[in-house]
Amino acid sequence: MAVDEIELAEQNRIARQVLQQNIPWNAEVWQGLLDRYYGTGLPHASLLLGNEGTGKRPLAYQLAKLLLCKSADKKTSKINACCDQCRSCQLMDAGSHPDYFVCDQEAKGKQIKVDTVRQLNDFLSKTPQISACQVVQIYPVEAMNLNASNALLKTLEEPSGETYLLLMAERLGSVLPTIRSRTQRINFHPPVAEQALVWLTEQMPNTSQEDLAQALRQCGGGPLKAQSWLRDGLLSQDATYITLMQGWLGGSQQLQDTSKGLAKYDLLDTINWWTGLSLDIMKLAMGAEIQQLSHPQQAEWLQQLAATVSRLKLLTLQHKLQEVAGRLAAGQGNYNASLLIESMLLDWQQSFSS
């Protein structure tokens, strides 16, 4: 195999592992779904809502696998997980189940287009091939453009046969009201900090507790997000961000060098990192404790910044960051990254009076 293929195979293997993980903090959500499935039945369309890294996708995958599972006594013995033996379960493991359709982004930051939703509609217009039902996943709902969302509405309204649609989103505010009103919501929450750290330690026993805790802080407490954050090497990226911003705001580094250093990274990563930085400074300016920061180890530097910050200017910058992040997450950010970074670096500089 070529290096690319090996890499892709490895990525697929990790992705599959992630989906098959047992997520202890979602046990209650899972049980609630089972009760409904074996009771009054699951709704035609569900909206799985929660922050990134709280385990929506593994749960949706495992639910799909159970719904499709052909175990003969599934309903009579109310099994709480798929059988893992039948042809349906095997096809799910192989990633080639004919009654399972996943609608997602081609790449991070890309939109889900109307063509993909049309394929989904075509898929649902057929009858199930081997299982008793069809299951569709859409992730993330925020990435559907308006045309794609409109193409989905009819399908959400008029279920054709035995079908289950599992939609996943991070922010309710960015889901169209027409989609919200046609789906039943299932809320996901991150575990408490100690449970998150215990789980992450089990997954990554060779990483220090300090690094694991830092990853969790950086990822809003979402353990799965923290796991991929560490796997993607974002811990060292975090350190580079700090060095670059210390240099720029401390006056020891030029605009162009700073901008060049930042432009090496994914723009949305940078915007999200800046948002975290601005929140830390704002928190300190308002008297928060060091433990509440996402970068407690940088408290001294952050306190210096908080002492000279113009809150109004920082708030304005925060709004800009939010707007850009929203557009990028929805695949609509057609930005010139270097220009945007330079203009925002100047905004950063102007937020401090000395």
Ligand SMILES: [Zn+2]
């Ligand atoms: Zn099975």
